[in-house]
Amino acid sequence: MFSDKEQFKELFLRKLEMTYGKSVEETCRRDQFHVLGMMVREYISKDWIESAEKARTSKSKQIYYLSIEFLPGRFLGNNLLNLGITELLKEGLDELGIDLSDIEDIEADAGLGNGGLGRLAACFLDSLASLSLPGHGCGIRYKHGLFEQKFVDGFQVELPEQWLSHGFVWEVRKPDLAEEIPFWGTVESYSDGGRLKFRHIDAVKVLAVPYDVPVVGYQNKTVNTLRLWSAEPALVPWQKDIMKYKRETEAVTEFLYPNDTHDEGKILRLKQQYFLVAATLKSIMGSFRKKYNDIHLFHEKIGLHINDTHPVLAIPELMRILIDEENLTWDDAWNITTKCISYTNHTTLSEALEKWPVRILEPLLPRIYMIIHEINERYCQDLWAAYPGNWNHIEQMAIIAHGEVKMAHLAIAGSFSVNGVAKLHTEILKNREMKNFFDFYPSKFNNKTNGITHRRWLMKANPELCGLITEAIGEEWKSSPEQLELLNPYYNDNSFLGGLRDVKKIKKHQLADRIYKNTGLRVNVDSIFDVQVKRLHAYKRQLLNVFHIMHLYNRMKEDKHYKPYPRTFIFGAKASPGYYYAKKVIKLINSVAEKVNNDRDVNSYIQVVFLENYNVSLAEEIFPATEVSEQISTASKEASGTGNMKFMMNGAVTIGTLDGANVEMEERLGPENIFIFGLNADQVISYLANGGYSPYDYYHGDERIQLICNQLINGFFPNSSEHFETIFDSLLTENDQFFVLRDFASYISTQRQVEEAYQDQASWSQKSLKNIAMSGFFSSDRTVKEYADEIWNIKPL
Incomplete structure (x- = not known):
């Protein structure tokens, strides 16, 4: 499709006419963007299928990167760069009287993030694919991402961002892989062969429907997946107020970061967080079970990385699955969970560390709260053994205290790795903000200084500089960015x-x-x-x-x-x-x-x-x-x-x-x-x-x-x-x-x-x-x- 300029032009014109039933002269830039996007996605599909098949059949470990935010920006230009076909398409479109940059400007930014946290996650996905590593993103498909900002008399005014108003050409909806996510209800206990077990009953269920987006590696035929979950109504025949249920369901994935100054907003945020981890873990467990018979291999084959505290409910949710559905003992389930989950901390601001009121979390997620409570009880027993009689110290480190669940504390207790994102940040965590935890778990803490993808931020954003660098030191820096140091001899x-x-x-x-x-x-x-x-x-x-x-x-x-x-x-x-x-x-x-x-x-x-x-x-x-x-x-x-x-x-x-x-x-x-x-x-x-x-x-x-x-x-x-x-x-x-x-x-x-x-x-x-x-x-x-x-x-x- 993109191996020959003439073939591309012929196919592009034909698809344009077939899709919109009008000549190229009559089509607008949006029509042209949509058709070009469909062609590129089709072109990606073969490598995407082969990459997924390789991951499915390989016995190697897979990593799933859970983040409440992803901020990928536009996909077209980045995909063309990573596929190595930018120049061919540019020349072909030029000959048709179409400017590729005009088409790129039509694409809306996928506004699924707020700032550095979401942009870092997007850079990591680009690097995972470009290094041919088996790693996938898991996030939420917000109908409206971060708000659109306008200035009126110098004041910020927020408008709903409409990034999906013309569709999203890169996504593939997969309703056959939807998962049901329960909220509210109660937990009942029962005996199964003499063993005490629990089940969640009378829950209000929401359907999590996955939309998969390809993440293209740099000229290496690797295409990983960003899976975004969207909330839709499930079949609940007993539900009396159908319209209220529909509104509440769709609200789960409507906005990024709903205002949580009131309980209604807090409940919605907590729903979002559980929705993301529960859907992701159900999906991962289903894939794992098709591949392996032994649940005790789970942590050897699956890694779950939580990007900041928003996905920390992955810890009690994985415990729930292993205990309630896989029939493991608490100790076996905890051993697997704590070997499976790693956590990145992104702040030194204590006020930014999430805390959820028990009065909100317990009724919304009754089984999850039971598990968090049990984790806290056992964890506090360990603290008591280390600091006997020091109630104040234990209180400061507890996961549940003063009517609140402290998510960073849960993240540290339930993971095997806690990393900061710069040397100074990690030292501050170890010596000040999380000193108590570092003293208790010194081997868990480590530093991973952040990075950015040079493909988007230098090669794509600054082709003129990219050309100057390449002329001086050759092409290899594009795959090995540390070779930019070869520019040092040009100092004079x-x-x-x-x-x-x-x-x-x-x-x-x-x-x-x-x-x-x-x-x-x-x-x-x-x-x-x-x-x-x-x-x-x-x-x-x-x-x-x-x-x-x-x-x-x-x-x-x-x-x-x-x-x-x-x-x-x-x-x-x-x-x-x-x-x-x-x-x-x-x-x-x-x-x-x-x-x-x-x-x-x-x-x-x-x-x-x-x-x-x-x-x-x-x-x-x-x-x-x-x-x-x-x-x-x-x-x-x-x-x-x-x-x-x-x-x-x-x-x-x-x-x-x-x-x-x-x-x-x-x-x-x-x-x-x-x-x-x-x-x-x-x-x-x-x-x-x-x-x-x-x-x-x-x-x-x-x-x-x-x-x-x-x-x-x-x-x-x-x-x-x-x-x-x-x-x-x-x-x-x-x-x-x-x-x-x-x-x-x-x-x-x-x-x-x-x-x-x-x-x-x-x-x-x-x-x-x-x-x-x-x-x-x-x-x-x-x-x-x-x-x-x-x-x-x-x-x-």
Whole structure:
């Protein structure tokens, strides 16, 4: 189908006419995308079937990666790249008067994730397939993914995301593999041959229908599967209120992260989590039983990886299956479960660790709660043996305490491996956040520094840079990204460094066109492109970035002779719908943008852009054009970050704190190729433990800070002062828990160093080169190999 350009064109035209009953001239871009997508999926199908058959007949271990989020972005361009047919299709379509990039733009982003967690999961799937490893994703097919973001008067407004409104060409619905998932009801005990057994009765059942999506490996004929479960009504003839049941059922997979400030939202989230793990485990157990007779082999042939705490109910659900359905003893079932399940922790923020009220979990999942309760009883007995009489210590480590089920505690107790996602993060877990658990289970804890797929974030997003690299060091880096280090000898090669500058200018022009198209603002392509794109969260400190912009504005207004080097500040971020403070920061960024961009005294030197609805597709345009990467979270708060790696791989230079993976980036780059400022993790932790920080000292001691803080509430932003009192209070009344004012002076000083360094373009290009050359370590291929070898024990098929 795609071996010959003429054959492709003939087949494409014929399919277009047969599908839509009109000539190619009459078809629209959406018609063309749909037909091309169907053709590519058909082309993938042979390898997909063969990969599944190889996995089915092989006796090797399979890994299932359970995640409440996947954020794959668009599939077409990535699939064409991994299949190695992009150029053939591009040339063929060109000859038909069709631009491939126009067709790619038609595809909606599969919005099945929120941010780093879901994007990491998507990168891992790409690496698993590209390394020919037997690993599959298991998630939820949300009808509406993360909301679509609009700005109205500078405020974020959330609209339902309609990514499925025109269908999803890559998925295959498999109703014959549907599973029934029970909620509510009661548990009854009965005797079976003298053995006490339990069954779940009077449950309200929901049908979990799988939709399979192919995950194509890079030019290796491996196609793994992302299985997404959708909730549909089951046959429940006794159900009285059919319409209510239908609404409640469909709600299970309608939205990603329903607002859980009230019980109704909590119940829905908990339903989602159990729905995912129960459907996945039923499906896995069915496949296992067709292949093996001995249930005691389960952990040797199956690995379940839980991505953060959302899928932790896999632990009691696997216990339920092994005890209630496979008739194993508790000890045998626990032995299999704890050898089967591995867990990745993604946070150092204790408030982000999930806890579920018993009053909600017990009635919704009665048998699961019984099992969690029994796990806790036995686990606390082990703790008592280790810490006799130390009730306080046991209470702190218990899975159930104070009417809550602590999901991270359950995850640690019920798994054989607990990993952090950067060296610093893992050390903080071991020495602070989870010290009690590390002391009790030292062998479980390990580090796996995150990575990103260089195929999407360099080869696809930045073909110009990809071509320059390949011309210099050959093709092998595409399969072995660590070979990007072969670029290091070009450090003093003026021709190559000039090529880097040319590529960056091309990507800046492309992003400037996107900014104009989206916002109507013409930005200066000769300015520094300074970018912060990520979730809007207080610890990520978009506020510190905004304060720098306000400082530059104030300084220019006070001193007519002061002219900073031109800089364009670019933001992209969504705030969680219930996150009041984050939404105020969005309003502040937009208010600053309005003030700066409309002031003729300053807008030749600084411009501010906040791009709506930040997503994977937009990110693919932003990262290659960026020159300064803002990674300015409060040290010790960011587990790893992956945006920092995407910027690095595209030659941006980072300004950041020693937080998350920034620490390892600095180790590889050397301090001369990254701009580090602010408190380090030990200093932050010391302040939090011992006190001693007073933001009022910085407010009264630094006129720049005082002016900026006062501008939040003194009418500087017309009609907006009442909106920013929350931010003012967070800094001064609530003691500035993320140390924005403490790090301000260091940040401003370091930003001046950035400005000076940028003006020496030869030296800046060397920094950029060094970032690209040292980014290979941060490929998700390296990360996934470490998981495969050190946790999952799986080998390429």
